Amino acid sequence: MHNITRRRLLGLMGMAPLAGGILGANGVDATGAANTLADSRAAGGTNMLAESRAARERIHKRYFPDVMLRTQDDKQVRFYDDLVKDKIVTINFFYANCEGICPLVTSNLVKVQKLLGERVGRDIFMYSISLKPEDDTPAVLKDYEKMHEIGPGWKLLTGKPGDIELLRKSLGFTFPNKVIDQDKSQHIGNVRYGNEPLMLWAACPGMAHAKWIAESISWVIRS
C-alpha cells in the first residue's frame, strides 16, 4: 500500500481554483448557505476525540448490558466488562438443539475461525449466545463445542433467561413482528462484528460465505 503523505494531501487540498470556478453561478446568494467554508472547517471548540469517548460510553449504555453469563467451561463472565470492552468481537445467537440454520451458521463460523487463525483468542473474540439458556447448561455447551470442533477464543454463553432476553433485544437480534420474534426456530441468523474501542460495528449474514465473513471482520481490525 502506498500512502500519500499528509503534507502532499494538504497540498492537494490547498490547490486553489484558478479558472473554471462556478461559485455562485446558480445566481443564489452564496451567503444563504449556512455551511460556509469558514464555519464548516473550523472545529469551533468541538473536540472530536472527547466526543467520541462520550459516544463510546453511550453505545455501551444503550447496547451492552453488563449481565452475568456462564461459559462452556462453567466460568462466570460479565458481558461488557469481560467480553466486549476493548475487544474486537463477533456476536451471534444460537441454541444447541437447533435444527434450522444454527448448524449451518456454526460450521460456517468454524471455517471463519480457522481463516482468522491465531488472532482468535488473542485480539478477536467470538461469542455465541444461547437462546435456550434453560436447556443449554455449560455442560451442554461443552458438548456442542466438541461436536463442532470449536477452537479456543470462541465462547458459548448461557445465563439467566431474563438476562439473555435483555441482551438479545439490546443487541438488536429482534423482529418487529412479535409472533416471529418469539419463534426461536426463526431467530436472526446474522453475525454482528465490531471493534468496541473504535466504535466500528456492522453485521453480516451468518450464512454468507465464510471467506467473506472473515474479510468483513478484517475491516474493523485497524491499527
Next chain:
Amino acid sequence: MYFNVLGEKVSRARYREMIAAAKTRRELIAAGLTSRRDLLKMGLLTAGGMLVAKSGLSARAYGQTLTPTPPSGGSNDLCVPSQQAASPPTRAFIEPLPIMPSASSVPTLNPFPTLSPNTAAGESRTRDHQLFNRFIQGAKFYNVTQHAIFVSQSPDLPTQAIWGFDDGVHATSPGPTYVNHYGVPILVRNNNALPPVNQNGGFGIPSVTTHLHNGHTPSESDGFPCDFFEIGHFYDQQYPNVLAGFNSDHQPNGDINESMSTLWYHDHRVDFTSQNTYKGLLGFFLLFNQFDTGDETTGFHLPGFVQGFDIPLAFADKVYDPTNGQLAFDLFNLDGILGDKFLVNGKIQPFFKVQPRRYRFRLLDTGPSRFYEFFLTDLNNLGATNQFFVIANDGNLLPVPVQVTSVRIGVAERVEVVIDFSNFAGKSIYLENRLNQINGQGPVIGQECNLPEILAAGQGNLLLRFDVSSKKVKDGSADPTTQTFYSLPDATATPRIIRTFKFDRLNGQWSINGQFMDCNDIRVHIQPNSVEHWILSNGTGNWTHPIHIHEEEHQILTRNRVPPSLPIERSRKDVTQLRPNERVELFFRFRDWTGRYPLHCHNVIHEDHAMMLRWEIDPNGGDNTLVP
C-alpha cells in the same frame, strides 16, 4: 424499547407521557404558536380548549402520537411502531434553507491523471479507465477531499462534527453541487482525509467509495461498493457526461432521449453505507444539455438554474442523542431507521424566501429508510388542494409535465417539480410529508393497520416553509401545461433473457434469491449491448424495498403484470419501489461500458446487511442464469 433522556429504558406508557408533555409545550412555543387563535387556526386546539394530540410540527416518527391498536392484535409487523429514542426539541422555521455551492473545478491535477491506477502516488483504483484518452480530452477537473466538517444543523443543537466534501473552496454537507453539461467530460480526484476512526463520534468508517447515483459511468469510476479506499489515499473518477448509446446503438453521441438531469453522489462503502451517508457523505450532481439548458430564456424554458429558480433539495431524517444533542445512529438496527428530525439541505426545518413565480425543485430522499409523499400545505386553509407539476422522475424529464396534488418517493429516488407560487403571494406555504410511516418497513397499509396511509393536511411532517413575497415579478419560465420534453426510448425489443430476483429475508438475513452480498461473487454475466428483462419479486410480505440498479436506467414494464397506471411511472428510472407482495418487470439495455456493478435495496440498512449482489457486463459473458 423506549428511553428517557438519560438513556434509561422506560415503559411505553411513560414514554408516551414524556413525549406528549414535551411536544405540546415546546413545539408550539417554538413555532411561535402561543395564542389561542393561532392554535385554533392550526387545528391544534379543540373548541373546548383541549390541545389536540397530533404529530407535532417537527412531526416525529416513532408512533408516539399514534394509537395503533390494529385489529390483527399487533402481530402484523407493518403496524408496530419502531422503538427508538426521541431527539431533544428543536425550533422550526427559524433558519434559512442552505443552498449548496456549485463545485469549483481546478485547472489541472498534480500528478496528472493516468490511464492505469497511479498506485505509486497513492491512488486506490484497481482497474484502468475504459475510455481514458477519449474523455480526458477537454476534461474539467475537480480535486475533492472528504474530511470532518463542523456544522450547525439547528440553533437548538450543538455544533456537529460530521463528514463532508471539500472542493478546495467550500467544505459542506451536502457537498458542493457538480454542475455540468453533456459533452464536457470531467474527472474528479476524490481524496480521503477523514479523521482517524477513534474520532468517528460513535459511527462511520473512514473508508469510502463515492458512487455517482444514476451515472452512466464506467465501472472503475462508478463508486462500486467494494472499491473503497482508506485515509491518505485517493481515487480518480472519470465521468464522461455522455448519453447512453454513445458506444453502441446511438454512436457517436448517444441518445438524446437518455438525457439525465438530477444525479447525486453518496458514499457506498460495503456494509457501512448507511453510517457514512448518515454522517454526511452525499451531494448533488446536475447535468444540462442543449434543451435543458439551466437558463430559462433558452431551450425548454424551465425555471432557470442560472437565474436562481432551480433549487436542489436533499431530505434526510435523523435522530439526536437526547443527553447531549449529538447526531446519533442506531447501530444495531436491522429493519430500517426512522429519524424524528427532518433536515433539508443539512438544516432542520428551514424556511426559504421565494418570489411569486415558478420554481423548479429537485427533491431527493437521502434516507436512510423513510419514504415521503410531498404535499403543499397552507396551514390557514387546510381544506385547499394545492397542485404542482411533476416534470421528472429519478432525474429524467418526463415526456410531458404531470399535474399532481402530491408525489411519493423512496430512498434515493428523485423527483423534479415545478411549483408556481404566484397564487400564494404574501403568504407562507409548507412542503409537507403526509405519508404515514411508523417503522423501517415502509409506508403503512391502511387496511392492514387500521391507520391512515396519508395523514390529514397539517398532521404530517412539515419539512420546509416557503415564504412568498408579495411583490410581483416577471416569470421567464414556460407554463408547464405547454411543455413537452423527451420521448421514452423504445422498450419493445425482445430480451435475450428474463431473469428473476427475489428479495427475501431468511432468518432475519436480507437476501436476493436466497444468497447474500459477497464482493467476490459475480452472480450475473451480461452480454454487452444486450436487452434483458429483470423481474423483481418481493418475498418479504409487507415490506417496501426501493431497488436500485447501477449503470443503465430501466423502464417499468409491469407491476403485478399490469403496465404502470401512474403517468409519472411511465418514465426512465434507476430506483423502483418494490411494494408489499409485488412483482415488477423491468426493461434494460446494458450498453457502452463493461465491468462490475451492483443491484441492491436502497433502504441502506438492508443494503448494508447483504441485500445486494454483484453483476457484470462481460464481453466473454452472457450467461443464461434465470434465477441468479
